[in-house]
Amino acid sequence: MKIAVMGTGGMGAYYGGYLAANGCDVTFIARGEHLKSIKTNGLWLKGDNGDIHISPASATDKPESIGPVDVILFCVKLYDTETAANAILPLIKDNTKVISFLNGIDGPERIENIVGKKHVVGGAAYASAVIEQPGVVRYKGTKGHFRIGYLDGVGNDRLREFQELYSSTPIECEITNDITATLWDKFTLLATNSGLSCLCRKPVGVIYNDPSLLELARNMMEEVKLLALSQNINIDKDIIEKSIAWSKSAPSDLYASMYHDLKKGKPLELGGMSGYVTKLGQRLNVPTPCHKTVFACLKPYINGE
Numbered sequence: 001m002k003i004a005v006m007g008t009g010g011m012g013a014y015y016g017g018y019l020a021a022n023g024c025d026v027t028f029i030a031r032g033e034h035l036k037s038i039k040t041n042g043l044w045l046k047g048d049n050g051d052i053h054i055s056p057a058s059a060t061d062k063p064e065s066i067g068p069v070d071v072i073l074f075c076v077k078l079y080d081t082e083t084a085a086n087a088i089l090p091l092i093k094d095n096t097k098v099i100s101f102l103n104g105i106d107g108p109e110r111i112e113n114i115v116g117k118k119h120v121v122g123g124a125a126y127a128s129a130v131i132e133q134p135g136v137v138r139y140k141g142t143k144g145h146f147r148i149g150y151l152d153g154v155g156n157d158r159l160r161e162f163q164e165l166y167s168s169t170p171i172e173c174e175i176t177n178d179i180t181a182t183l184w185d186k187f188t189l190l191a192t193n194s195g196l197s198c199l200c201r202k203p204v205g206v207i208y209n210d211p212s213l214l215e216l217a218r219n220m221m222e223e224v225k226l227l228a229l230s231q232n233i234n235i236d237k238d239i240i241e242k243s244i245a246w247s248k249s250a251p252s253d254l255y256a257s258m259y260h261d262l263k264k265g266k267p268l269e270l271g272g273m274s275g276y277v278t279k280l281g282q283r284l285n286v287p288t289p290c291h292k293t294v295f296a297c298l299k300p301y302i303n304g305e
Contacts, residue, residue: 002069005075008043009075009130009131009137011075011127014139017052022168026058028058029061034134037133038134040135046136067091068092069091074088074098074111075101075102077103092116097158104191105183108120109151123179125144126145143172145171145172145173149178160175187224188225189239191274193207194259194273196216196256197258199297200213204247204250204256205247205248205252207247208244220294227288231284258270261304270299270301
């Protein structure tokens with residue numbers, strides 16, 4: 001099985017790196033100093049569960065040079081979705097699967113608009129990994145499991161071969177017949193923690209152990225849950241309590257990924273987080289005052305410094 005990783009940031013390097021280390025045919029699409037280091041020194045994954053060095057690592061900034069592939073792990077930032085989706089068109093053949101590991105909630109539909117519905121698989125990633133320096137990705141001590149599935153739930157049996165690739169890794173790949181509900185479950189936590197990590201400049205564990213911030217987080221999660229319910233999405237009825245419990249137990253240095261971009265002065269995925277909640281709330285006539293406030297406060301940083 002031939003695999004391409006579109007966007008070799010934390011998620012792309014982590015999920016693609018384990019496959020490459022297991023001997024799979026993986027090509028990493030990257031750019032700048034990160035690409036240069038990968039091509040020269042290989043790709044390093046460093047974390048609590050041990051270090052992995054993929055060397056040599058196949059990497060390029062020219063997707064069209066790879067040729068058609070069987071699977072594309074689509075791991076770019078939300079604001080690069082359309083540009084990246086157009087860039088992978090030369091890689092797609094009749095049965096190519098494009099697995100979206102985008103943050104936010106509307107990524108799969110945006111990819112579908114460019115590459116076609118039959119190719120796109122929704123994905124919900126539960127890992128924490130960031131580029132520590134060019135060629136080196138640091139991950140947290142987690143199994144980094146993820147869930148995948150076609151948005152309509154049809155044809156998920158075609159994902160079994162890809163799922164099997166992770167059977168000899170610490171990562172669990174789970175196939176779900178309701179990936180939409182899974183994505184909203186994750187979004188309830190992600191949109192809230194992304195906004196609060198950036199607004200407070202504090203890690204998740206600190207935020208959720210402060211009574212005032214905990215109340216705010218709960219209200220933000222409730223807004224997202226109400227949006228899902230208003231669309232008849234089968235969101236987990238206990239998702240808020242589960243998300244709070246997970247966040248309270250998070251490592252003391254764990255930040256939402258958007259915070260790392262804010263700290264580095266990079267553009268933010270804010271439009272797909274609290275911005276998306278705000279716009280959808282207006283369209284569905286569901287009040288979202290907390291996310292609206294967070295979006296307004298962080299909007300000056302949305303394009304980076």
